[in-house]
Amino acid sequence: MRTSLNVSEEVLSAFDAVWRAEGIDSRSRAIREAMLEYVESHSRLEDAEGDIAAVVVFDYEHEAVIGELHVVQHEFEAVIDATSHTHHGEWCLEAAFCEGPAERVRTLVYRLRDFDAVRRVSVLSLTAESTEM
Numbered sequence: 001m002r003t004s005l006n007v008s009e010e011v012l013s014a015f016d017a018v019w020r021a022e023g024i025d026s027r028s029r030a031i032r033e034a035m036l037e038y039v040e041s042h043s044r045l046e047d048a049e050g051d052i053a054a055v056v057v058f059d060y061e062h063e064a065v066i067g068e069l070h071v072v073q074h075e076f077e078a079v080i081d082a083t084s085h086t087h088h089g090e091w092c093l094e095a096a097f098c099e100g101p102a103e104r105v106r107t108l109v110y111r112l113r114d115f116d117a118v119r120r121v122s123v124l125s126l127t128a129e130s131t132e133m
Contacts, residue, residue, distance in 0.1 A: 045109060045123055048102035054125035056096045056109055063090065064117035076108045091119075 007015075019030030060069065073080060079100035086093050098105050105125070112121045 041123070045106055045125065048106065048125060050102060051100060052098075052102045052105055052125050054098045054105050054123055056098055056105070056112065056121065056123050057094070058096075058112050058121040059091055059093045059119050060115065061090055061117040061119075062087070062092045065115050066092075068115065069094075069112075069118075072108070072111050076104065076111075079104045079108065 015030070016027065019027060022030075024030045024033070060066075073083070073096070076098075079098045080096045081099050082097045084095045084097075096108075098108065102125075105123075109121055109123055112118055
């Protein structure tokens with residue numbers, strides 16, 4: 001199936017440099033692999049049940065969203081055990097260390113992704129199944 005998408009020249013150039021450096025044979029293959037990684041990541045979060053431990057890392061433009069982010073963090077204080085925060089110019093990088101029901105952590109992640117001034121949200125999680133040998 002063919003499809004098209006709009007991306008900035010800057011993002012496309014960076015993407016092309018990465019897949020070429022990795023030795024992938026075409027942009028199409030690199031896009032397919034990136035899409036599969038995205039789907040797998042989403043599925044892991046979506047399929048998690050019960051209590052989980054997770055680190056939710058996100059970057060955002062400080063002035064554009066800080067007040068609203070504080071409201072969200074307080075709304076989810078039952079699952080956010082601690083946070084770590086650093087500034088880089090006008091951007092911030094934050095890690096929220098979470099523990100609790102997967103549904104609440106998942107909802108937090110989706111809320112963070114709703115903000116235009118939040119650029120990326122990444123999740124690393126442990127479930128009871130992922131800690132068994």
